[in-house]
Amino acid sequence: MNTSRSTPSRTALPITTPVTEALVHGHLDVEHTERGLLPHRLPARARRQIPDEQLAMAESQPSGVRLAFRTRATAIDLHTVPTKRVYPGVPTPPDGVYDLLVDGRLAAQTTVPGGNLRTIDLSTGRVELTQGPPGTARFAGLPARDKTVEIWLPHTETTELIALDTDAPVTPAPDTGRRRWLHHGSSISHGSNATHPTGTWPAMAAAGAGVDLVNLGFGGSALLDPFTARAIRDAPADLISLKIGINLVNADVMRLRAFAPAVHGFLDTVREGHPATPLLVVSSVLCPIQEDTPGPLAPDFSTGTLRFRATGDPADTATGRLTLTVIRAELARIVAARVADGDPNLHYLDGRSLYGETDHGEHPLPDDLHPDQAGHRRIADHFTRLAFGSTGPFAI
Numbered sequence: 001m002n003t004s005r006s007t008p009s010r011t012a013l014p015i016t017t018p019v020t021e022a023l024v025h026g027h028l029d030v031e032h033t034e035r036g037l038l039p040h041r042l043p044a045r046a047r048r049q050i051p052d053e054q055l056a057m058a059e060s061q062p063s064g065v066r067l068a069f070r071t072r073a074t075a076i077d078l079h080t081v082p083t084k085r086v087y088p089g090v091p092t093p094p095d096g097v098y099d100l101l102v103d104g105r106l107a108a109q110t111t112v113p114g115g116n117l118r119t120i121d122l123s124t125g126r127v128e129l130t131q132g133p134p135g136t137a138r139f140a141g142l143p144a145r146d147k148t149v150e151i152w153l154p155h156t157e158t159t160e161l162i163a164l165d166t167d168a169p170v171t172p173a174p175d176t177g178r179r180r181w182l183h184h185g186s187s188i189s190h191g192s193n194a195t196h197p198t199g200t201w202p203a204m205a206a207a208g209a210g211v212d213l214v215n216l217g218f219g220g221s222a223l224l225d226p227f228t229a230r231a232i233r234d235a236p237a238d239l240i241s242l243k244i245g246i247n248l249v250n251a252d253v254m255r256l257r258a259f260a261p262a263v264h265g266f267l268d269t270v271r272e273g274h275p276a277t278p279l280l281v282v283s284s285v286l287c288p289i290q291e292d293t294p295g296p297l298a299p300d301f302s303t304g305t306l307r308f309r310a311t312g313d314p315a316d317t318a319t320g321r322l323t324l325t326v327i328r329a330e331l332a333r334i335v336a337a338r339v340a341d342g343d344p345n346l347h348y349l350d351g352r353s354l355y356g357e358t359d360h361g362e363h364p365l366p367d368d369l370h371p372d373q374a375g376h377r378r379i380a381d382h383f384t385r386l387a388f389g390s391t392g393p394f395a396i
Contacts, residue, residue, distance in 0.1 A: 096154020189217025
C-alpha cells in the first residue's frame with residue numbers, strides 16, 4: 001500500500017470527470033453546490049428538522065461514503081473541499097484520510113490539507129466557519145488493468161466533491177448484488193478515534209461480511225429522533241441495526257418514562273417501511289463512566305488531554321434518570337415484548353458482547369468514551385461473528 005500527501009507538482013491528468021451521484025455510494029442524499037456535490041447521510045426533509053449544529057455537522061461527515069467506479073487508470077486526482085474541525089484548547093486533529101481500494105483491497109491512502117475550518121468551542125457550543133480553498137487527493141502507481149476503484153472519504157470531514165482527473169476513462173461501478181446493511185448509532189459507529197475511513201468498526205464488519213454499508217452513525221446524535229427513524233424507514237435496506245443508549249445517557253435528554261415509548265415509536269416507524277427486514281437492536285458497549293452514573297457528560301481537560309466525565313448522581317436512577325445499565329435492561333424487555341407480539345425478525349444484542357470487561361482491559365478507552373483503532377477492530381470482529389455468523393440474525 002502506498003501512502004502519499006496531496007502535492008501540486010504532478011502534470012495535469014488528461015481526463016476530467018465531474019463527480020455525479022452515480023459514482024457515490026453509502027449516502028442517502030446529495031446537495032448540489034456551486035463547485036460540485038456534497039453527500040449527506042440524512043435526506044433534505046430530515047435536515048430541515050435538525051435542531052442543533054452537532055447533528056448537522058455529523059450527518060454531513062461522510063462516514064461510510066465512497067466513490068466507486070471502473071477504470072484502467074494508474075493515476076487519479078480527486079478534487080474536494082474538506083471541512084476540518086478544531087477545538088480551542090485541544091490539539092488539532094490530523095487531516096482526514098482518503099482510503100483507495102482496488103478490487104476491495106486497501107491500496108493507497110492520502111490526505112487533503114487546507115479547506116474550510118470549523119472552530120467549535122466545547123464549553124459554549126459556539127461554532128465559527130472559515131472558508132478555505134479546494135485541495136486534491138492524489139493517487140499514483142495503480143495497476144494498469146481494468147479494476148474497481150473505491151475512494152472512501154474521510155469519516156469525520158465534511159467533503160464537497162468536485163471532479164476526478166484520471167489518465168483513463170472512468171465508469172460507475174456496476175451493482176454488486178450484495179445485501180445492503182443500514183446501521184444507525186452514535187459516535188463509535190460514526191468512527192470516533194478510528195484512524196481512517198475503512199477502519200471504523202462498521203466498515204470493517206461490512207467488509208468481513210461482504211455486505212454494502214450505509215452508515216448512519218452520528219457522533220453525539222443517536223437520540224431516537226423521529227426524522228432519523230423516517231429516513232431509515234424510507235431507505236432501501238436488506239438488514240438494519242440500531243445501536244441505542246450512550247447518547248441518551250451522556251446528553252441526559254430524557255427519563256425512563258419517555259424512553260420506552262420513544263424506542264417503541266422509533267421501531268414502529270422503521271417497521272412501516274421494513275415490516276419483515278431483519279432488525280437488530282444493539283445496546284451500548286461497555287463505558288465504565290456511564291454504566292451506573294447518569295449524564296450529562298462533560299469534557300475534562302485536567303490531564304492536559306481531552307477526556308470525558310459523567311456529572312450525574314447515581315442515586316437519581318431511582319427517579320428515572322438513565323444509565324447504560326438501565327437502558328440495557330429496558331431494551332431487552334422492549335425487544336422481547338415486541339417479538340412476543342408478532343415480530344420474529346426483531347433481535348437484541350447486548351453491546352457488552354461487542355466490547356466488554358475483557359476488551360476494556362486489553363484496549364481501554366483513551367478518552368473514557370471512545371475506543372482506539374484496536375478497539376474498533378475488536379468490535380468489528382465480534383459484530384461480524386455475532387450478527388453475520390451462521391447463527392446470527394443477519395446470516396444468509
